[in-house]
Amino acid sequence: MRILQGIAVSPGVAIGEAVVIDDKGYRIPRRFIARGAVESEMQRLEGAFAAVGKQIEQSRDEIAGELGQQYGAIFSAHLQMLQDAKLRTEIDHLVKQRHYSAEYAITRALGKYSKFFENLPTAYLRERANDVHDIERRLMGELIGNRREALEEIKSPVVVLANNLTPSETANLNREMVLGFVTEVGGPGGHTAIVAEALEIPAVVGVGDFLNEVSGGDLVIVDGDQGRVIFQPDDETIARYEQEVEEHRSLAARLDLLRDLPSELLSGEQIHLYANIEFPHEVDACLQRGAEGIGLYRTEFLYLGQEQEPTEEDHYQVYAKVVQDMGGAPVVIRTLDLGADKIARAPNESRVAEANPFLGLRSIRLSLRNISLFRTQLRAVLRASMIGEIHVMFPLVSTLHELRQAKMLLTDIMEDLDEEGIPYDRNLKIGMMVEVPSSVIMLDHFAKEVDFISIGTNDLVQYTLAVDRSNKEVAALYNNCDPAVLRLIEMTVRLAKEADIKTTLCGQMGGNPIYAMLLIGLGLRSLSITPSAIPEIKKVCRSVSLAQCEEVARRVREMENAREIKRYLREEVRRAVPELMM
Amino acid sequence: MGGGRRRTYRRIDSAPRRLNRNLSVGEMTHQHATRRIVIKNQQGLHARPADAFVKLANQFQANVEIERDTLRVSGKSILDLLTLVAEQGVQLTIIADGPDAEAAADALAALVDTFVEEDEQPDTQPD
Incomplete structure (x- = not known):
């Protein structure tokens, strides 16, 4: 048995046989057979x-036919090697x-x-x-297929182990067959x-x-709650x-019973729960869980892994589907929130490799x-x-100028649509993400120009604490409940309230039960x-009252480090809701 | 060609190999033959000539081995042959053992002699 620690990014536990995909994209097969x-x-x-022999003969004949015998001869040598x-x-x-195994031999x-x-x-x-590599590649191709097949044609339930999975590879994983996955690289909040x-x-x-030390067929446990991976576990x-x-499973079944019950505190205050989604098909999951609406619809998947920019019609089709499927519930569409490196046709100047991509040309900056x-x-x-x-x-608005530019463009497009006689909602609500400390500090000004705000804690934590959350060396410094972050959240809630605009919190922090009481205590009513x-x-x-939540917030305000706060919050929620097994 | 016939050589290999392992025929028909050859073509004993060599070697019953200095490998394995890294000017010894060893050694030595033309053709007049 061997236990490795990684970063937990998607909760739950998976137990199953490993399928290993190495960093060159080959599937690493099992090593030994019974x-x-x-x-x-x-x-x-x-x-x-036999199959590779036929392949090589075919290549030889094709090349010899096209370029002459001399060139076909190299395949003749390959055949000799085989x-x-x-x-x-x-x-x-x-x-x-x-x-x-045949592959290992x-x-x-x-x-x-x-x-x-x-x-x-x-x-x-x-x-x-x-x-020699060419022959090996052909033999492996016959025995196990290439990467695409490896991922898409998985026929039995497995745990996927890889150096990295791209967001589109992750999105295409067969949910019926892939029980869980583990990657060597990556961090929390990353797209994958x-x-x-x-x-x-x-x-x-x-x-x-770790990939060199495992082989396909090994039993693996993925603990997505603790970020632990256990190879060849004991009984x-x-x-x-x-x-x-x-x-x-039984907790999930009990929680299912909550779907149609109101989301409110013991003391009666309503807490609005919206869903974050990435793909249109997730609307089903939102409705099943009783979401009031979509509080964050990430549109990046339209751009990722595409050869070409999505057209207006591509966008329209998916937006229309999501809105329709939500049956009248509100849907907040966030505009492109990606780095320049991720989109098919970025402006020329952005082709330069950025030394600090998180501080670079991304998100609203890229759009503008x-x-x-x-x-489009x-x-x-x-x-x-x-x-x-x-x-x-x-997203990522850091100056008033950016917000005004974006709004100006929107007005401009509205005029175009008017001229073209295309209808749209004239009262379309406009909001911004609050995820850069500068936007918190200047929020009294921003609040005059938007209808709502949404606190993006993932980036707010990163920019407040100056920590790249995908860098393993410093990831431990990335902490949702760092007191500095909590002060910014509280300040945001207060300033938005003074300006009478709605505040939602949409970072991953909001979905973790240990922070719920604190966030409510800090004044949030929408997650x-x-x-x-x-x-x-x-x-x-x-399970809790507003007074309880406010007491938690009061205690936390007096604490000076994240560790202490986290421990306290965990204890409080365990006491208030013992069933959640925190 | 073939001036070095029946030349004796010392085996420097630290773990000497059995030469006659595949012999099932009687002692009467057993032959042992060696030929010294020199690789003359520019690109050395690369994949294509090695392919031709192994193809021919496999047509004989005799066990065929090739020696370069202290290294000796099977003459019927293209992968082994390539590990000799026999570049232009390298001297090799063909060692054949078996009922048709003399014929095998002659044919293989003659084949190596033809590598010059075969190899240089595509360079000077590509099709």
């Missing part, structure tokens, strides 16, 4: 060699005598040669390693983490190097986690620099506003959280 499986493993091996009797004897031996046997060639003194001689949470797949990221550990999975892209999105938002209650929200967290937060609300 004694009784030698026969069938030899058949797989035979099948792979049929090398000495190599084959060795591979057969590894499978039959040492019970290596091939990797070991060919690896000796490729390593030898790679170490030769001249580039020309080192080229030979490529021939947010997508994992949206899919409700337990996930741990930022574990550090006792398995039993403990299986019980935990069962408890989670790339007006045509911004205009805003036109679609305005058009969709005829279908239901849509609010638009600008927008991941749909799966709604039942738990509602449970907390229905």
Whole structure:
């Protein structure tokens, strides 16, 4: 048994067989087979060699036909390597005598040669390693398929272990088959983490190097609550986690009963719970959990992994679907919130690698620099506003000038639509994210120019504490309940109240039950959280009174460090809502 | 060519190999043959010539090994042959053992001699 600690990004526990995908995108297969499986493993091996033989012959004939015999000859040499009797004897031996899997035996046997060639003194001689790699790649392709297949064609329930998963790969994971995933890199609040949470797949990221030490087929436990990954767990550990999975399930069933009950405190005050979503299909999860609306609709997925910028129609179709499916409940659409590196066609100047991307050209800054892209999105938002209650929200606003520019563009587009005779909601509410300390400090001014604000704690914490949350070396300094952050949240709530505009909090902090009492005590009445967290937060609300929450806030104001605060909050919620097993 | 026939060589290999392991025929038919060859083509014994060599070697019953200095590998394995890193000018010894060892050694030595033309053709007149 081996336990590794990573960063918990999506809660829950998964227990299952590992599928390993290395940093080059190959799936790393299991290393050993059962004694009784030698026969069938030899058949797989035979099948792979025969199929690759045919492939190489085909390549040889094609190339020879196109470019001449001399060029086809290289494939003839590849075929000779594939049929090398000495190599084959060795591979057969590894499978039959040492019970290596076909893949592992091939990797070991060919690896000796490729390593030898790679170490030769001249580039020309080192080229030979490529021939060996080519054969290995073909054999592996036959035996296990390439990465896309590995992820999309998973046929039995597994835990995916990878160096990294892109947001689109994460989004395409088959939720029926992928029980959980673990990555070597990544951090909380990263896009992959947010997508994992949206899919409700337990996930741990930022574990550090470990792929070399695991192999496909190993039993793995992913503890998405504690950020722990356990390889080849002992029976006792398995039993403990299986019980935990069962408890989670029964708690979820009990929380389901809360769906139609009002979200209010014991003392009667209403707490509005909205949902954060990333993909249109999540609307179902929102409705199932009893969300009052969508408090944060992230639109980045429209841009990610796309060859081309989304068109106005692309935007409109998904916005219209979300608004329609929400059946009249409000939907807050946040405009593009990405770094320049993530979109297909960024302005030329942004092609320069940024030394500090989090302080660079991203989000509203990028939109304002790339007006045509911004205009496309805003036109679609305005058009969709005829279908239901849509609010638009600008991210990462750090100066009044930016907000005014964005609003000016919106007015401009409204005039265009008027001229074109296209209808839109003239009372469309306009809001901004409060996630940069400067926007908190200047909030009395900002508040005169927006209809609502939403506190984005993920970025607010990062910018207040100057911590890159995806950097493992400093991630421990990233703390939602750092007193400095709490002061900014309280200041935001107070200034917004004075200006009589609505405040919601939409960071990941809002979905964690340990902060609920504190946030209510600090004056928040609206939270927008991941749909799966709604039942738990509602449970907390229905179990406490406003006086209790205000007392918690009062005590916390006197504390001077995050650790102390977190410990206290955990204790308070455990006492108030023992069922949540905090 | 073939002036070095029946030349004796010392085995410097620290773990000497059995040469006659595959012999099932009687002692009468057993032959042992060695040929010294020099790699003349510019690119050395790379994949394509090695392929041709192994193809030919496999047509004989005799066990065929190739030696470069202290290193000796199977002449019927292309992967092994490539590990000799036989560049232009390198001297190799073909060692054949078995009923058709003489014929094998002659044919293989002759083949290596043809590598010059075969290899230089695509450089001077590409199709």
